[in-house]
Amino acid sequence: MAGALLTLISAIGVLRLPDVYTRSHAISKSTTLGMIFILMGTLFYFWLKHDHFNSRLLLAIVFLFLTSPVSAHLISRAAYYSGVRPWEGTVRDDLAERRENRTKSAK
Amino acid sequence: MTVMFYIALALLSLAIGCFVYRVVKGPTVADRVIALDAIGICLAGIVAVLSILLETSVFLEIILLIGILAFLGTAAFAKFLQKGVVIERDGNH
Numbered sequence: 001m002a003g004a005l006l007t008l009i010s011a012i013g014v015l016r017l018p019d020v021y022t023r024s025h026a027i028s029k030s031t032t033l034g035m036i037f038i039l040m041g042t043l044f045y046f047w048l049k050h051d052h053f054n055s056r057l058l059l060a061i062v063f064l065f066l067t068s069p070v071s072a073h074l075i076s077r078a079a080y081y082s083g084v085r086p087w088e089g090t091v092r093d094d095l096a097e098r099r100e101n102r103t104k105s106a107k
Numbered sequence: 108m109t110v111m112f113y114i115a116l117a118l119l120s121l122a123i124g125c126f127v128y129r130v131v132k133g134p135t136v137a138d139r140v141i142a143l144d145a146i147g148i149c150l151a152g153i154v155a156v157l158s159i160l161l162e163t164s165v166f167l168e169i170i171l172l173i174g175i176l177a178f179l180g181t182a183a184f185a186k187f188l189q190k191g192v193v194i195e196r197d198g199n200h
Contacts, residue, residue: 031122031149035149039151042155042158042167054167056171068148071181075137075188
């Protein structure tokens, strides 16, 4: 099935883990894509071979698709506000000004 | 055909190995949490491939369950990292 081939994508995306925030990016995108393809492969396997359409698998696909960007965003935001510095090669830092304001108002 | 599924299993295990490395070594807590989330997702994939290999459809509920648990764990950890507590109390604090 096509799932096997696309696992390779997620595994490569995992293996390359460059740096802190980019790592979250790589993990969330590539593993989600790989898992969605695997689950689709399973869905079609049971559908075509055993004539058994599994709605829970479809639900799992939709759930994974919805929640993985949400969780990636949550964890990156939490990391940023808890003081993890971005990689030195980061070109622009749009949130810096807002964070300065926050720390000022906290004082 | 079955060889392909075994290859997929091996790749997923390799991916989980990488994530475990990241969990153990990860410089920050956020890295560890992300890697744990990804381990959960990979486990769901392994369950899917196993259910194809074993020709049963009874494992398929587990996938949904694992996905939900991974998401809840990550959300709770994000809240913990940002605020310091998981469940906030209203009032004087």
